[in-house]
Amino acid sequence: MALERWFRRNKPTRKEEDNSPAGLWLKCDGCHAQIYRKDLVANRYVCPECDHHYRMPVDARIDLLADAGTFERWSGHIQAQDPLEFEDTQPYTERIEKAQKKHGRPDAIVTGAAELDGHAVALVVMDFAFLGGSMGSVVGEEIARAAERAAEEGRSLVAVTASGGARMQEGALSLMQMAKTTVALGALAERRLPYVSVLTDPTTGGVTASFATLGDVIFAEPGALISFAGPRVIQQTIRQDLPEGFQRAEFLLQKGMVDDVVKRSALKGRVAQVLKLLTAGLPEPTLEAPRAATV
Amino acid sequence: MALERWFRRNKPTRKEEDNSPAGLWLKCDGCHAQIYRKDLVANRYVCPECDHHYRMPVDARIDLLADAGTFERWSGHIQAQDPLEFEDTQPYTERIEKAQKKHGRPDAIVTGAAELDGHAVALVVMDFAFLGGSMGSVVGEEIARAAERAAEEGRSLVAVTASGGARMQEGALSLMQMAKTTVALGALAERRLPYVSVLTDPTTGGVTASFATLGDVIFAEPGALISFAGPRVIQQTIRQDLPEGFQRAEFLLQKGMVDDVVKRSALKGRVAQVLKLLTAGLPEPTLEAPRAATV
Amino acid sequence: MPLPFEQPIEDLAAKIRDMRAYASEQQIDLTEEIDALQARLDRLKRDTYDNLTRWQRVQVARAPGRPTGLDYLQHAFEGFTELHGDRTLGDDPAVVTGLATLEGASVVVIAQQKGRDTKENIHRNFGMSHPSGYRKAMRMFDLADKFRLPVVTLIDTPGAYPGLAAEEQGQAWVIAESIRRMSELTVPAVSVVIGEGGSGGALAIGVANRVLILENAIYSVISPESCAAILWRDAGEAERAAEALKLTSRDLVALGVVDRVIDEPLGGAHNDRDTAIALVKEALVEELAQLTHMSGERLRRARYERFRALGRFEAVA
Amino acid sequence: MPLPFEQPIEDLAAKIRDMRAYASEQQIDLTEEIDALQARLDRLKRDTYDNLTRWQRVQVARAPGRPTGLDYLQHAFEGFTELHGDRTLGDDPAVVTGLATLEGASVVVIAQQKGRDTKENIHRNFGMSHPSGYRKAMRMFDLADKFRLPVVTLIDTPGAYPGLAAEEQGQAWVIAESIRRMSELTVPAVSVVIGEGGSGGALAIGVANRVLILENAIYSVISPESCAAILWRDAGEAERAAEALKLTSRDLVALGVVDRVIDEPLGGAHNDRDTAIALVKEALVEELAQLTHMSGERLRRARYERFRALGRFEAVA
Numbered sequence A, B: 001m002a003l004e005r006w007f008r009r010n011k012p013t014r015k016e017e018d019n020s021p022a023g024l025w026l027k028c029d030g031c032h033a034q035i036y037r038k039d040l041v042a043n044r045y046v047c048p049e050c051d052h053h054y055r056m057p058v059d060a061r062i063d064l065l066a067d068a069g070t071f072e073r074w075s076g077h078i079q080a081q082d083p084l085e086f087e088d089t090q091p092y093t094e095r096i097e098k099a100q101k102k103h104g105r106p107d108a109i110v111t112g113a114a115e116l117d118g119h120a121v122a123l124v125v126m127d128f129a130f131l132g133g134s135m136g137s138v139v140g141e142e143i144a145r146a147a148e149r150a151a152e153e154g155r156s157l158v159a160v161t162a163s164g165g166a167r168m169q170e171g172a173l174s175l176m177q178m179a180k181t182t183v184a185l186g187a188l189a190e191r192r193l194p195y196v197s198v199l200t201d202p203t204t205g206g207v208t209a210s211f212a213t214l215g216d217v218i219f220a221e222p223g224a225l226i227s228f229a230g231p232r233v234i235q236q237t238i239r240q241d242l243p244e245g246f247q248r249a250e251f252l253l254q255k256g257m258v259d260d261v262v263k264r265s266a267l268k269g270r271v272a273q274v275l276k277l278l279t280a281g282l283p284e285p286t287l288e289a290p291r292a293a294t295v
Numbered sequence C, D: 001m002p003l004p005f006e007q008p009i010e011d012l013a014a015k016i017r018d019m020r021a022y023a024s025e026q027q028i029d030l031t032e033e034i035d036a037l038q039a040r041l042d043r044l045k046r047d048t049y050d051n052l053t054r055w056q057r058v059q060v061a062r063a064p065g066r067p068t069g070l071d072y073l074q075h076a077f078e079g080f081t082e083l084h085g086d087r088t089l090g091d092d093p094a095v096v097t098g099l100a101t102l103e104g105a106s107v108v109v110i111a112q113q114k115g116r117d118t119k120e121n122i123h124r125n126f127g128m129s130h131p132s133g134y135r136k137a138m139r140m141f142d143l144a145d146k147f148r149l150p151v152v153t154l155i156d157t158p159g160a161y162p163g164l165a166a167e168e169q170g171q172a173w174v175i176a177e178s179i180r181r182m183s184e185l186t187v188p189a190v191s192v193v194i195g196e197g198g199s200g201g202a203l204a205i206g207v208a209n210r211v212l213i214l215e216n217a218i219y220s221v222i223s224p225e226s227c228a229a230i231l232w233r234d235a236g237e238a239e240r241a242a243e244a245l246k247l248t249s250r251d252l253v254a255l256g257v258v259d260r261v262i263d264e265p266l267g268g269a270h271n272d273r274d275t276a277i278a279l280v281k282e283a284l285v286e287e288l289a290q291l292t293h294m295s296g297e298r299l300r301r302a303r304y305e306r307f308r309a310l311g312r313f314e315a316v317a
């Protein structure tokens, strides 16, 4: 069976995609209340008691943002090579294969076209469950393709990030994805198409230091860890405890780094509002003269 | 006698222009040594013992920067009106008249064309002795004219600032000079002509918050007070003593606000070096194609 | 609490209220007397507000209850969505920025924001911005240019904050940059001085194609208090300074510094907020309609010429 | 002090020195023996340096005495004039920027700077930049575009500084911005990895038209030590990680990440600084000569395409 078909056939099950605590009942990380799993899922992986935002599976994220039935997948046709023949405790090729089987997609990302409250968008959603959402050649390429295709089709770009950073196993090629994704955003900018970036827990390292933070508007989910260096690295550097809330979404809002911290329940509306406002600008200056002449 | 001729005839004498302590001998503000006045003047108003930089008369400043015999004055044809009919302890018109007589120029500025180590420049030098170097309509207009004329004639702009800020007595019109001088710099930028700003003691208020800090390269003289709000205002705000060296040139270098603190003895050379480097860029992109075709 | 010069008006209004209550209680017909008093009240209001001294206008411009930036953003515009942060230094609460629509057209809005009560005033630093506030405004200018959205700025600040951190972060530098950046916008820009236009801190977001001012707002190179402290070494001479500085809306039109005065409802914006907000909205819609037909280059050139022309001087005889 | 693998070379060189001294002292003719030893030394050097393991190259890339950014700025360029400060947050000593000429042509230079001794290393924060350093670089990009000056960047950093203040000031944001800003330059840009190309902190000033690397320099997504700590939970496995990461100049050419290797003098740049500096200069002059004929738009497009193309993947079967 061709792998691609395999990817497409499998509907992800809870086990494969869902990172919230397992079991019928769970004790909430936020409020320690006992919550019924089904309620959590029904509430978009947000604790109904305390509003604690859990990580969210990719498909649920797409459901959250895309108007019903409008999502058309673009990604999924390429997969990782092993340019470094990298081997640590297991070969990179094996790691990838296992992750592919487990998560039902070739790599840590899904992209596609959708309507978002009627706005034509390209949707980019990272999958933290897939090797920590690490960005290697495939993730970088899918993002770059999505940005360029969005530009061609006149779509706004909405990216939902979740990543531990660059994928070590592809070495400097992973590093270069930071530049690749960044330059590809230029294609959108040239056409004055908005790019809204949504930072979710966790977004760190090379993803934060490239396309994730280049949104025209940047939203972050409550409590999300967003950083360049991870908290452990910083602790090692400064050799003291980090302040409460450091590198969390609310901290970054206060530091001027994000436009707002937006609850999941409000996210789609807020993104739609921004897209509406940013796409209603004056006509292009170059178009003014002929238009004026014909009116 | 027409006032203009009067301005032009009078060679400024020490009394009119020189703000360093009077007398044949003086006790240095920096090192408290007894210095012979003539030595101070010969040393460009810098203490030969401790390098303390005194304020410098306008003509000495022009001598310092312009190649011998190259300075051609542009300014001096306009003078202040009294748009507010402003009167405090004395009418504004009287204040202006007295200052004009005392300092031998219509207002707190001299502009003109010069060569600076062979580079064609427009030179703008503010006169702190003239009503605290305050910027009213005349100062603003002279700066704007100098910037525009420099742009027309393909000259770089070198501005030496010294000012207590906007001139209260012209009210909001003084405030508007901040915008006027700033937009006029745009004429230089369009032609890719460098603007080097030299901040001297003191440069504060509206001048600092407009053209003075918009230099492509900004130098400051050692020890110069450079600020938006004056130290007294800030002390009133925070109700405690200011840290040692606060708002001084060296402090601002450390804060990333100026490119370097440059001693008066090195100033001309450093300005010339920057002008040389900034005016040796690649040909204009629009000129490339035809050039390539003919070569 | 009425302003000092509003006391006679308030007293008369109280008298009318009393009389109405008395008439209703006693079932006496005092219609004629009340009407007469009401007419007198209207005259008194008109006389008072038509003849405010400059110092009195300063008090109106700063009056508690006067609509602030956010009041306009929330009520003169639709769908205001705040965007936070300058991506560099922080998120200055003294400047509120974001996107909104005005009669259906998208705009970028930037408003200086004083507090509406003591707590908010502390949070907003009394409308005195740090460098971060101007950087946030500049980020909005970039957004406006990129997406071709007209810019509306609402000016209401005693001035840029004069403090240690502000100086360390280059308050002067950022004001200069903001003036430059705003002057170079390739989209229409309209500024309205809604309260206090305090010096460079106001001008930093006031380099617009059209500069409007509310009838009782002020715009000045220095506050009357500071001016008095410098000139007469006595901040108590603020009234005298206010007169000398010619800082009222009519003065500024005469000087060419502002282009248009937006009338306030009788009794001032603080006594009829809704009407004031509606009048500002109307003026903004009119002004933007005039500008949206101009090309980016023309708008930029027009801004250059507008500010290049300001100032009064004469030839040396 | 020689690097560990340099010890045999150093030992043999010492032996030759001894023998020369002995011969001269005793007035004995040992020319033949000495020549033979000298030839052996040359062979040993060549054998050693041609066959350095990746981990050994990491050591060479970090070797004390290896020319640093400022050494190149002062000796490969003429008239280097340093420009300080980012006009926003400060002046980061870990990044040195300014103007200079290269064979008579004006250029903007940006160099990451490690210390040349302990004191300087502390001052330079071991070459680890704060956001201010990247903002300073971006200010230079603006200057370069405005005055049409080619940009040369010299990369040598363990990485962007991972600290509290750096995070608070948006280290990730500023690296992303710097990548974008550099990619959009309308003037030629050449980067040289002269020592350690440490991850995003290096790439931030490495989005050039041509990316060069010194023979013994490294460029990596993560330091071997950190990589080992993550993968094998043992920083001591750095040697193994260095092998796995393929971070040497030849590896990077094979991956398409760098365009050209600049050979180092035999024994490495730290053993012959002048030659290394001359070789870098020669390469820069050649590369810039190729680029100065291209239009701004073409240069920008070429940079887009260069970085857009990087990565390895295959079709899903």
Ligand SMILES: [Zn+2]
Binding pocket: A028, A029, A030, A031, A032, A033, A047, A048, A049, A050, A051, A052
């Ligand atoms: Zn909970």
Ligand SMILES: [Zn+2]
Binding pocket: B028, B029, B030, B031, B032, B033, B047, B048, B049, B050, B051, B052
């Ligand atoms: Zn002295």
